[in-house]
Amino acid sequence: MTTSNAKKVVLITGGSTGVGAVIDVGGHLPAFRRNNHARIGTVELAINKAFSARIFSNSTEVLAGLAQPGSELYGIQNSHNGRAIIFGGGLPLSYDGHIVGAIDISGRSVDLDVEIALAASDAP
Numbered sequence: 201m202t203t204s205n206a207k208k209v210v211l212i213t214g215g216s217t218g219v220g221a222v223i224d225v226g227g228h229l230p231a232f233r234r235n236n237h238a239r240i241g242t243v244e245l246a247i248n249k250a251f252s253a254r255i256f257s258n259s260t261e262v263l264a265g266l267a268q269p270g271s272e273l274y275g276i277q278n279s280h281n282g283r284a285i286i287f288g289g290g291l292p293l294s295y296d297g298h299i300v301g302a303i304d305i306s307g308r309s310v311d312l313d314v315e316i317a318l319a320a321s322d323a324p
Contacts, residue, residue, distance in 0.1 A: 218307040220320065221246040222293075223254045225300050235307070242306040248283045249290030250304035255280070257299055260290035261314055289313035291321050 219242040222231040229250075234243055249260050256263055256276075264286045266273040277286045288311070290304040305317040 217242075218305060218316070219243055219246040221250040221304045221306075223247075223250040223302045223304075225254070227251060227254055230301075238307050245285060246289075246304045246306040249285040249287075249306065250302045251280075251290075252284045252286065252302075253290035253292050253304065254299070254302035256284075257292055259288070259292070259314075260286055260304070261288035261310075264288065289317050291317050293321055 217237050217239070218233075218235050219238045220231075220233045221229060224230050229247060232247070252260050252263065258266075263273065263276065263284075265271070267276045267286045268274065277284050289306050290302060292299045293301045293303055303317055303321055305313045305320060307313070308316075
């Protein structure tokens with residue numbers, strides 16, 4: 201994923217309370233956007249949800265289900281020095297069948313964050 205493409209993806213954060221983060225294949229942050237009225241706490245959440253989607257090669261929404269008590273990944277949210285975030289909004293980004301990074305949208309309801317992240321992940 202190029203930095204230019206990453207910046208295009210985070211521009212889709214939508215609204216004045218959104219935050220968007222893109223993590224590249226190596227887990228680094230090439231693009232980030234915080235809109236004017238976004239809550240400060242969403243900044244770290246967005247970065248870490250994108251990081252979680254990348255390192256686990258799965259959406260954070262799916263990870264949330266797998267991390268419930270009695271499930272096979274219970275406790276995963278305590279890994280990586282607390283950087284693993286397991287609620288919806290983080291999605292791996294793929295190109296030609298390979299994961300090339302991840303995106304997260306944060307700042308609204310989890311359902312809306314997921315919806316916007318899905319739309320952004322399909323952006324050209």
